[in-house]
Each structure stands twice: as C-alpha cells, then as structure tokens.
Amino acid sequence: MTAATLEREIAARQQRLGDAEPWRAAALGDFAAAGLPTPRRENWRYTNLQPLAASAFEWAPPEPDRAAIAAAAGLLEQSPLLRSAARIVLVDGHPVAALSTPPARGIEVRSLRDHWQSFEQRYSARLRAAEHPLAALNTALVGQGIWLRIGADVRTEESLHLVLISSDKTAVASQPRTLLEVGAGASATVVQHLLDLGDPAGWINGVTQIDLAAESTLSLFRLQQHGSRQTHTALLSADLAANAALAVGYVDLGGRLIRNDVDVRLREPGAAAEIFGVFLAAHGQHVDEHTRIDHLARETRSDEAFRGIIGERGRGVFNGKVVVHRDAQRIDARQSSDNLLLGDHAEIDTKPELEIYADDVKCSHGSTVGELDAEQLFYLRSRGVADAVARAILTQAFAASVLERIRAADVREHALALVGASLGRLAAGSAS
Amino acid sequence: MLRIENLHVRAAEREILKGLDLEVPAGEVHAIMGPNGSGKSTLAQVLAGREDYQVTAGSVKLDGLELLGLAPEERARAGVFLAFQYPIEIPGVNNAYLLKAALNAQRQARGEQAIDAFEFMKLIKTKMELMEIPKDFLTRSVNQGFSGGEKKRNEILQLLLLEPRLAVLDETDSGLDVDALKIVANGVNSLRDPERSMLLVTHYERLLELIVPDRVHVLAGGRIVKSGPRELARELDARGYDWVLAEARGG
Numbered sequence: 001m002t003a004a005t006l007e008r009e010i011a012a013r014q015q016r017l018g019d020a021e022p023w024r025a026a027a028l029g030d031f032a033a034a035g036l037p038t039p040r041r042e043n044w045r046y047t048n049l050q051p052l053a054a055s056a057f058e059w060a061p062p063e064p065d066r067a068a069i070a071a072a073a074g075l076l077e078q079s080p081l082l083r084s085a086a087r088i089v090l091v092d093g094h095p096v097a098a099l100s101t102p103p104a105r106g107i108e109v110r111s112l113r114d115h116w117q118s119f120e121q122r123y124s125a126r127l128r129a130a131e132h133p134l135a136a137l138n139t140a141l142v143g144q145g146i147w148l149r150i151g152a153d154v155r156t157e158e159s160l161h162l163v164l165i166s167s168d169k170t171a172v173a174s175q176p177r178t179l180l181e182v183g184a185g186a187s188a189t190v191v192q193h194l195l196d197l198g199d200p201a202g203w204i205n206g207v208t209q210i211d212l213a214a215e216s217t218l219s220l221f222r223l224q225q226h227g228s229r230q231t232h233t234a235l236l237s238a239d240l241a242a243n244a245a246l247a248v249g250y251v252d253l254g255g256r257l258i259r260n261d262v263d264v265r266l267r268e269p270g271a272a273a274e275i276f277g278v279f280l281a282a283h284g285q286h287v288d289e290h291t292r293i294d295h296l297a298r299e300t301r302s303d304e305a306f307r308g309i310i311g312e313r314g315r316g317v318f319n320g321k322v323v324v325h326r327d328a329q330r331i332d333a334r335q336s337s338d339n340l341l342l343g344d345h346a347e348i349d350t351k352p353e354l355e356i357y358a359d360d361v362k363c364s365h366g367s368t369v370g371e372l373d374a375e376q377l378f379y380l381r382s383r384g385v386a387d388a389v390a391r392a393i394l395t396q397a398f399a400a401s402v403l404e405r406i407r408a409a410d411v412r413e414h415a416l417a418l419v420g421a422s423l424g425r426l427a428a429g430s431a432s
Numbered sequence: 433m434l435r436i437e438n439l440h441v442r443a444a445e446r447e448i449l450k451g452l453d454l455e456v457p458a459g460e461v462h463a464i465m466g467p468n469g470s471g472k473s474t475l476a477q478v479l480a481g482r483e484d485y486q487v488t489a490g491s492v493k494l495d496g497l498e499l500l501g502l503a504p505e506e507r508a509r510a511g512v513f514l515a516f517q518y519p520i521e522i523p524g525v526n527n528a529y530l531l532k533a534a535l536n537a538q539r540q541a542r543g544e545q546a547i548d549a550f551e552f553m554k555l556i557k558t559k560m561e562l563m564e565i566p567k568d569f570l571t572r573s574v575n576q577g578f579s580g581g582e583k584k585r586n587e588i589l590q591l592l593l594l595e596p597r598l599a600v601l602d603e604t605d606s607g608l609d610v611d612a613l614k615i616v617a618n619g620v621n622s623l624r625d626p627e628r629s630m631l632l633v634t635h636y637e638r639l640l641e642l643i644v645p646d647r648v649h650v651l652a653g654g655r656i657v658k659s660g661p662r663e664l665a666r667e668l669d670a671r672g673y674d675w676v677l678a679e680a681r682g683g
Contacts, residue, residue: 379520382480383530383590384508384537393533397524 003056003171006036013140023120027140030129037133046317046349047259047288052231057173057203059141064091068167071197073099075165081414082193087161093143093174099163106154107188112145112177119147123179123209127237132261135235138175138207145177148190152183152213159189159408164206166230168198176206180220182244184213189408192222196254199227206234212244214268219247221411223418226254228283235261242268242297249406250277251415252287253422262291266300275304278399278419282311282343282426292321295328295358304335307402308350309395311426312343321353322363329360337367340398342391342426388427395423433458434598434629439490441471441478448474450654452490456598456647459626463640463665464633466651467673472633473517475651476602479631480514481507494598508534509541511597515587515604517633522574527586530574531556531593538594559592562622564615580607588619599623599630605639617642637669650676 037044076082089099129136264273281287293302308316318337337350352365380390406412434456441449448471456462481504492499536546648664649656657680
C-alpha cells in the first residue's frame with residue numbers, strides 16, 4: 001500500500017475494477033465526472049477542498065495492529081461515558097470486535113460487505129453524485145461500514161455508542177459509512193464519537209444514512225473531538241415517514257477543516273426533525289455546517305438551532321436551507337443561528353435560505369453574530385469572578401443552552417464537559 | 433470605611449460627577465437621595481468599577497485602599513458589593529454556580545480553601561429562608577424568568593452570602609411591593625455591623641422607614657449639596673428637592 005493523490009487513486013481503481021461490483025465502478029465514474037467540489041459551487045463558496053487534491057493519502061487503510069487496538073482501548077478507558085457503554089468500535093473504518101459489545105436485543109448489526117446488493121439498491125442509489133460528489137466517493141471506496149437495524153417496536157433505554165477512531169498513521173483517508181434503520185414504532189439513541197489516536201493529518205469522508213419508519217424515534221448525537229490536523233467531511237442524509245421524530249445534535253470541537261452536510265426529508269405527515277449543533281473554531285480551524293430540510297408533506301415540523309463559537313483566526317460557516325414543497329401545508333419550521341466572535345481575525349458567514357411553495361406555513365429564522373454581553377460580564381466580575389473566568393462561564397453557558405437539547409443526561413453531561421475542556425484550550429491558545 | 437474625595441466622572445462627553453465628597457464610617461448606613469439624572473446610579477456603578485465611565489479626578493478609598501484603577505473583580509475581593517438596580521439575566525448559568533463562584537473567588541483572595549458542596553448548602557439554606565426564596569431557585573438560571581421582586585431578593589441573598597465591607601444598594605426598593613420591601617429590608621438590616629459601611633441609593637423615603645440611615649445626603653448636579661440626619665429624608669419626601677437646590681445655589 002502506498003499513498004496516492006485522489007486523482008491517481010481514482011484512475012488506478014477505475015482500471016483495476018472488474019464487473020464484480022458494478023455499482024462501485026458507477027460511483028467512481030460519477031465522482032470522477034463531478035470532481036471534488038470547488039468554491040465555484042454555491043454550496044461550497046466558503047470551503048475550499050482543493051488542497052486535499054494535492055495531498056497523498058492512504059486510500060485503503062490497513063486493519064489496526066495490536067498497538068493501535070491497545071491505544072484505542074486506552075482511549076475508551078479514559079472516557080467515563082464510554083468505559084462501560086454499549087458500543088461498536090471502529091479503527092480506521094475497521095470494526096474491532098474485541099472493543100465492541102454485543103448488540104442489545106432487537107438490534108441487528110450488519111456489515112455492508114455481506115449485503116452489498118441491498119445496500120446498493122436501498123441506500124447508495126439514493127444519493128445523487130451531482131448533488132453529493134463526496135458521497136459518491138464514499139460509495140466508491142467504502143470498506144465494511146456499519147448497518148444498524150432496530151426492529152419494529154424495539155425501544156432501547158440505553159444509548160448505543162458508535163466510536164470511530166482514527167489511528168495515528170499519517171495521511172489515512174477513510175470512508176466510514178453508517179446506515180441506521182429504525183423500524184415502525186421503535187425508539188433509539190445513537191451517539192457517534194469521532195476520536196483520534198495522536199494527531200493524525202488524515203481525511204475522514206463519512207456518510208450516515210437514516211431511515212425512520214412510521215412512528216419511530218431516533219436521537220443521533222455526534223461528538224467530534226479530532227486533533228488539530230484532521231479533515232472531516234460528512235454527509236448525514238435522513239428520510240422520515242409519518243409521525244417519525246429525528247433529533248440530530250452535533251458537537252464539533254476539533255479538526256482543521258470540518259464540513260458537515262445534514263439533509264433531512266420529512267416525507268410523510270407528522271414527521272418532525274430537531275437539528276442542533278455547537279461548533280468551535282479557532283487557531284486556523286475551519287468549520288462549515290450546511291443543513292437542508294425538505295418539508296414534503298403536510299403537518300411536518302423542523303426546529304433547528306446552531307451556535308458557533310469562533311476564536312482567534314477561526315472560521316465558521318452556517319447555511320440553513322429549508323424547502324417547503326407544494327402541498328406541504330400547516331408546517332412549522334424554525335431556525336436560529338447564533339454566533340460568538342471571541343478574538344481577532346475571527347470570521348463567520350451565516351445564511352438562512354427559505355424556499356416556500358405552500359401558503360399555510362409557519363416559518364421563522366434568525367441569526368446573530370456578536371461578542372459576549374458586556375452587562376453579564378460586568379455582573380459576574382462585580383461578584384469577584386475574574387475576567388477570564390467570567391468569559392469562560394458565559395461562553396460555556398452560550399453552548400449549554402443548545403446542548404440542553406440532548407435528552408440523554410449522561411451524554412449531555414459528557415458533551416458539556418468536552419465543550420468546557422475545549423473552551424479552556426481555546427483560551428489557552430491552541431486548537432482542539 | 434469609605435472615603436470619596438473630589439470625584440469627577442464623565443460618560444461620553446458629559447461630566448456627571450463634579451467633585452463629589454463623601455464619607456461613610458464603618459458601622460454606618462448612609463442614604464443618597466436626589467432628583468433624576470443627578471448622578472446617583474453613576475456613583476454606584478463607578479464604585480463597583482464599571483468601565484463605561486471615565487474617572488478624570490479624585491479618589492475612592494475603602495479602609496485606606498484606593499479602589500480607582502482596580503478591576504471590578506479586585507474591588508469585589510476587597511469587599512465592595514453592588515446590588516444592581518437592574519439585575520442581569522444570565523441564561524445557562526445557574527444561581528448555585530454563580531453563588532459558589534463568587535464566594536470561592538473571595539475565599540481564594542483571602543487565601544482560604546474553596547467551600548465544599550455540603551458546607552455551601554448549609555450556608556445558603558438559612559439565607560434563602562430569610563429572603564423567602566424557594567428551593568428550586570438554586571438550579572434556575574441567574575435572574576432568568578424572575579419577577580422584579582425576585583431579582584431584588586436575589587441581589588440581597590448574594591449580599592448576605594458575600595458579607596462585604598461596603599454594600600452599595602442601587603434603587604433596591606424600586607419595583608417592590610410592600611411585602612417584598614419588608615423582606616429586603618430585613619435582609620439588609622441583618623447585615624448591619626460595626627465593621628460594615630452601607631450606601632443606599634434611593635428615590636423614595638419609604639425604604640428609609642425600614643432601613644433607618646445614620647445620615648442622608650442629597651446628590652444634585654454631580655455633588656453632595658446637603659447632608660443631614662434621617663429626618664432630612666422625610667423633609668425631602670414632603671417638600672421635594674427644589675428648596676435644597678435653591679439653598680445650594682444661594683450658597
């Protein structure tokens with residue numbers, strides 16, 4: 001295995017691939033035709049991936065060796081939340097059975113490898129390469145992936161943790177793929193953890209697809225704690241049937257370049273999505289949150305709230321698109337984007353985009369960009385709290401007001417603690 | 433004790449305090465009254481270290497320590513407490529957290545250990561009872577969703593907890609009904625102490641019927657223009673300020 005640039009790798013794979021996996025060849029062709037998104041695409045105006053094209057990556061990361069598994073075990077042991085949790089652990093995209101727990105009753109864990117055909121028909125075909133070229137790249141190069149099926153009426157109390165760990169091998173490009181299928185009337189909480197061993201300079205290009213059957217509920221929280229050199233591009237694509245409820249919460253703390261796309265389709269009446277996030281960017285970090293919610297049926301609801309904390313030399317982007325389709329009457333769509341600029345050369349671009357083709361709708365959106373409130377700061381200081389501590393308290397509170405939406409108490413406390421620690425590092429002057 | 437000499441303060445281009453002199457000996461409670469816009473709240477904020485004001489001359493000493501030039505938190509640790517006229521709402525920060533942070537900042541400044549959770553609860557419980565503050569208050573965000581009266585009682589609770597050398601109460605009576613006013617007055621009176629100075633900034637005489645001051649000062653045009661015993665407050669209530677201002681102009 002040797003590292004190669006993206007273009008060389010694609011060309012080599014196109015030559016190598018036979019007829020065994022025609023969908024892979026198709027995805028490769030789609031990606032080659034579309035290419036890496038450039039800032040000329042409206043959706044990618046602020047985020048430039050071109051430097052990735054020039055870098056050489058390891059496109060087929062090897063299975064983790066014993067040292068990497070031991071290091072991953074150490075990482076899990078350090079986390080009070082993960083130490084004894086129900087979990088599935090992957091290192092560089094490879095499931096590690098020794099670090100994972102057996103699935104709870106009613107939950108089936110599949111490998112994509114064993115179900116290529118149904119994966120292709122039911123999932124990979126749904127994502128159009130013209131719209132999501134990086135998803136085509138993921139499909140073309142994906143390894144085993146994780147396919148979670150939660151049976152009808154299965155209601156799990158305990159959160160299931162998906163722990164994606166990148167090893168400290170330099171320049172690995174991995175393509176994690178997660179499918180979450182929740183059966184009718186079922187309910188589950190899944191927490192994705194993105195962790196690094198050491199400080200690798202790789203590229204994680206993930207795709208998560210969610211399929212919620214009628215009356216089902218899924219909470220998906222993603223805690224991203226990459227090191228300071230990692231690039232992560234991620235698409236989350238979800239389809240909701242009647243009266244299904246999806247909550248998605250993103251906490252983005254680390255990484256050098258982070259681009260999240262969240263696409264949610266409320267397909268049938270009564271479907272509801274809550275999407276929220278907190279992101280930190282400082283010291284050369286670039287975090288781009290792009291969301292799109294399609295209200296395709298009547299009486300669907302969406303509630304979106306993102307909060308950005310941008311420190312010195314940090315760059316944030318938020319773009320929230322809401323499309324209310326014809327006949328999607330009596331819908332309710334809310335969106336807010338609030339941002340704190342805390343240092344010199346801190347920058348945020350925030351933009352709501354509403355397209356409304358129905359007439360009986362309730363839509364609201366608002367965005368703010370500001371500094372810490374001077375009155376609140378003075379109030380705390382007048383009680384003896386040091387300026388730096390008062391700033392940390394208020395910044396943490398700014399994030400906490402969104403993190404309170406995490407209903408699983410242990411996950412919420414963990415997320416708050418991670419944000420607190422990252423804010424401490426942000427104040428101290430280094431990324432992640 | 434608090435000693436203010438020749439204090440000049442500007443906000444933007446306007447001079448608000450123009451050579452204010454005031455002394456509040458330890459153990460005494462003084463009231464500052466005066467017409468709207470005379471600079472009463474400015475004085476309260478300047479004492480606490482508000483940075484929006486520009487102090488152009490003068491001196492403010494607490495027990496001999498010059499406060500001007502100290503940051504708000506340094507003043508608080510030196511024993512200054514301001515009860516805000518409009519207490520600030522801080523969503524996402526709960527009251528228990530603020531109270532502990534404030535108390536520990538002071539203890540740390542005195543070289544003491546941080547208070548433990550049990551000791552803190554014991555300490556705060558009796559003070560909450562005195563101020564008739566319900567138990568769920570500790571887990572609620574600071575002043576968020578509080579009524580005007582609850583916010584003022586919260587200020588006095590903080591005052592009781594921090595036990596400052598100098599308490600400055602800025603219009604603590606405004607927006608309070610009779611019952612709440614009594615609770616606030618009880619709280620403040622319980623803190624009267626030979627070692628403590630208190631400055632009440634108020635519009636109304638009714639507070640001074642419940643917290644009886646040792647001296648009353650009239651602030652007008654940026655200076656103390658008249659001082660007198662507690663009866664002065666009643667006279668101002670009955671006659672207004674015009675006669676004091678005329679007297680001051682006449683020398």
